[in-house]
Amino acid sequence: MNAPVKQHLIDPEICIRCHACEEACPIGAITHNDDNVVVDMEKCGHCLNCIGPCPTGAIDNWRVVDRTYSIEEQFEWMELPEQQDFAAENEGGPALDEAIQNLLNEAHSGAGGATRAPQSASMPVINQHMISDPVKGRVQGNFRLTEEGSGSDVRHIIIDMGDHPFSILEGQSIGIIPPGFDGAGKPHLPRLYSISSPRDGERPKTNNISLTVKREEHGICSNHVCDLERDDEVVLVGPFGSTFLMPNDPDANIIMICTGTGSAPFRAFTMQRQRTAPDLANKLMLFFGARSSDSLPYFGPLEKIPDSFLKKVFCLSREPGEPKKYVQDGLIGESAALAKLLEEPETYIYICGLKAMEEGVETAFGEIMSKAGRDWHKIKTLMRESGRYHVETY
Ligand SMILES: Cc1cc2nc3c(=O)[nH]c(=O)nc-3n(C[C@H](O)[C@H](O)[C@H](O)COP(=O)(O)OP(=O)(O)OC[C@H]3O[C@@H](n4cnc5c(N)ncnc54)[C@H](O)[C@@H]3O)c2cc1C
Incomplete structure (x- = not known):
């Protein structure tokens, strides 16, 4: 077996054949036929000049391979090959x-x-x-x-x-x-x-x-x-990680629920939306649990994002002078909006952070949907099966 190498590939399902990458490559390593735009590994020097101009992200694909795919093979592809379990x-x-x-x-x-x-x-x-x-x-x-x-x-x-x-x-x-x-x-x-x-x-x-x-x-x-x-x-x-991923669909409503460092992926989600669809409104909701505002990562920058772009519900359990509030309380407080959103096929739920919050979140969704006359368990199963319900807790 050959030593593993990383091969740069272009996703034919996403590529719009604008050839911006081809123009940006200083050494002619990107070429095309009538079907596909491809990277020639014999020439590619990994300079990454091709990455920036790509409008779709089709260019952002790599596979670790023990035998590189030839350009002739790539010309035939309708979709990218799976990453082989090489490692x-x-x-x-x-x-x-x-x-x-x-x-x-x-x-x-x-x-x-x-x-x-x-x-x-x-x-x-x-x-x-x-x-x-x-x-x-x-x-x-x-x-x-x-x-x-x-x-x-x-x-x-x-x-x-x-x-x-x-x-x-x-x-x-x-x-x-x-x-x-x-x-x-x-x-x-x-x-x-x-x-x-x-x-x-x-x-x-x-x-x-x-x-x-x-x-x-x-x-x-x-x-x-x-x-x-x-x-x-x-x-x-x-x-x-190949499942806890953000939908690219700009119509997706994304409900993000986190504690502490569970905010990390949601910062990434929010920034990606800010960069790709800054004018969208009423599509993102963030329920963020922490002890107090001074222990809540990114509190300052988050506060500056308008609620129309990212509706924020801070749930602080030890904020001086305030009643204790946990993420489940935040969810219950938004019952009407959530019950409506959960009926929509473009709604996604992501839960990230401390394992301990799972139970409260589950109970809150059960309560919200039961008040709306719906069965949370059925809705959750449907969402899970269609890639719209995600948990990452540790
Ligand atoms: C999918 C996933 C994503 C994650 N994302 C993040 C993230 O974005 N940010 C983040 O901060 N973490 C994240 N984590 C958690 C992270 O991976 C580590 O588990 C965490 O940083 C603790 O690792 P450590 O090496 O510091 O602790 P370890 O050395 O592995 O110790 C584990 C625990 O034991 C305790 N411990 C160890 N030795 C002692 C001792 N002698 N006495 C008392 N207690 C002790 C430590 O306090 C610690 O809590 C994620 C975990 C997973 C599974």
């Missing part, structure tokens, strides 16, 4: 694959077993870098989001991926491998972190990503990440 076949791969897959399965178990991606979501790249082939990023910044003394140290970390092609979608996670060894003398396993920036970068058209990381007392990886300084190197694997 699992390689030394060092299976254990990590399994460990990460178990973490993700466990995190998604609240959605009731195997779920589907939204129909209009882009096709994600997954497992691009595994433990046998991790990638090094460089820290561009580490900014504390929560107030000193708030009892919670949550950081916004920006990581530059340099010239490594690293294609992500909103809702995906990466793994960080902390330096050093565990008690058994083995290298630490990666910990998963949701990406909090959108697909085209923290800064638009930039190959960087951001994370939202909470320092856990005695936690190996969270302390490593929260202590990172500008220009430090960080070892990453991923991206991971």
Whole structure:
């Protein structure tokens, strides 16, 4: 078997054949026939000049392969091939694959077993870098989001991926491998972190990503990440996750429910909508639980987003002088709007953050729909089966 390589591909189902990528390629590595626009791996130098001009994101596709697809093969494609489970076949791969897959399965178990991606979501790249082939990023910044003394140290970390092609979608996670060894003398396993920036970068058209990381007392990886300084190197694997993805459909109503760092993917969702459909109104709702406003990541920037674009319901359980409010209380407070939204086939629910909130959210939806004379269980099943109900809790 050949050494694995990352092959850059163009999704024929999304590509509009505008040839902007072809014009941007300085070395003629992109070509076309009457059907498809394709990347010639014999020539591609991974400069990424082609990425920015693509209006659809069709260009944002990579597969890890042991034999590269020829341009003749690509000319014939009606759709991209699946990512083969390649890393699992390689030394060092299976254990990590399994460990990460178990973490993700466990995190998604609240959605009731195997779920589907939204129909209009882009096709994600997954497992691009595994433990046998991790990638090094460089820290561009580490900014504390929560107030000193708030009892919670949550950081916004920006990581530059340099010239490594690293294609992500909103809702995906990466793994960080902390330096050093565990008690058994083995290298630490990666910990998963949701990406909090959108697909085209923290800064638009930039190959960087951001994370939202909470320092856990005695936690190996969270302390490593929260202590990172500008220009430090960080070892990453991923991206991971092929179901907890944002729908591309601009008509989608997205109900986002989170606590703490569960806000990370929702920051990415919101930024992606701001960049691609800034004039849409009344399509996004965010229910955000935290102890207090000074421990709620991104509180300041969130407050500046108009409610018409992103309806925000902050649910603070320890805000001085205010009654205790949890996410389920926030949901009940919006019963009328939610009951209406849940009848619509374009409505999506995403729940992310602490596992402990699942029960309250479930009870609240049950109550809301029962008051509206509807069966929440049936609605949830329908939503889940059509890729519109997603849970990621840890
Ligand atoms: C899909 C997914 C997405 C995630 N996204 C995010 C995210 O966006 N942001 C985020 O911050 N986290 C996220 N997490 C959680 C993250 O992966 C880690 O679990 C978290 O950062 C803790 O890792 P750690 O290495 O710091 O802790 P570990 O070293 O793994 O320790 C685990 C826990 O044990 C406790 N512990 C360890 N040693 C001791 C000790 N000696 N005494 C007492 N307690 C101890 C720690 O406090 C910690 O809570 C996500 C998890 C999943 C599954």
